[in-house]
Amino acid sequence: MKRTALFVLVATALAAVVPLLAQSRTAKPSITGSWEIFPLRGEGFGSGIQPKTPVTAPKPIPAPPLRQPYLDQWKALQAENQERTRKGLPPPSTGMACMPDGIPGMMQATFPMEILETAGQVTVIEEAFNQVRRIYLNEALPALDDAEPRFNGHSVGKWEGNTLVVTTIGVKEMARFRNVPHSAKMRVTERWRLVTDEMLENQVTVEDSEFLTAPWTWSWMYHRWPGYKIEEYVCEDNRYFDDPAQNYQRLRVK
């Protein structure tokens, strides 16, 4: 009788503990939910709620280490755009045409974004322009020749401990983050890691031997926004156009 009771006790304990052990071996930090860039760009771009634990904001994104003559061309373009903007004649942009940011630009999270983890996939839904990005887990990237150019390219991801390493190729050459040109060989590697339960760091590395002399790297930080429901953003009433005479972002008034 005593042996039976002991057996039942041990079996019950094992039944309770074994699943927990198995879970602890495979448990990854959950990143599912809504996030906003940190620090916020300003009122209205997010919740405005400060993180519970003080966090150092990422450093500003450095200038791209472009090869010559691309570096001089890029600097001249930036200076010209700044001057035209100062005069009230900002040059047309892909954003004005309601084009998506592409990768890596989409991950700057101008507006809040939602991350969804499902079996074999992580999905990012960005409020601005309803952009959707799919990251396939534990899959191989397609060969460059098979990677049809897309705004968001082709992304695969793999958990390395508590870090999700996301690699992207096949980004359309017209999708230029900060006006920086890139080739079809561009490779973007992101390392997503929860630095606290509410702060997600994204270390970005852009490599492109055709245009860059060295990897271009920076970090973004996202603040968890529990309960926020991403809003719809369809560009249904775009009143901006490329003025044919002066080539600037012009509002159609009538």
Added chain:
Amino acid sequence: MPSSRLRFTLSLLLLGLLAAAPAGAHHSFAPYETTLQIKLEGTITEYRWANPHVYFEVDAPDAASGQTKHWLIECASTSILNRAGWKFNLLKPGDKVTLIVSPLRNGEPAALLKQITLADGRKLSNGAAAGRATLE
């Protein structure tokens, strides 16, 4: 200054900011004269709640001519306005409003909203990208 008349107040701001603030996801606000703010008191004629920007139109008397002038007013995106306390049905034709705006530099009758005051006294901003109102 009678409230029934157009109150057209010019304020040259000595901010040293010649370039407009970035508009966020969509476009630059640089075509607006952001160093200039004016006040309009008028009547809503149309309210269009949509993206990439919300627009409304307003009839307001012109101080110089006394004639009614029709303005197109640009606001931020629906999501930014929702977070700033707006609502898709906040305005309707016939509503009396007081606006602080920055007009287009090219002289066309359109302006970027800085602040709206509703008939019940509520004041709402247009989000950070549009800049703050500096007029009372």
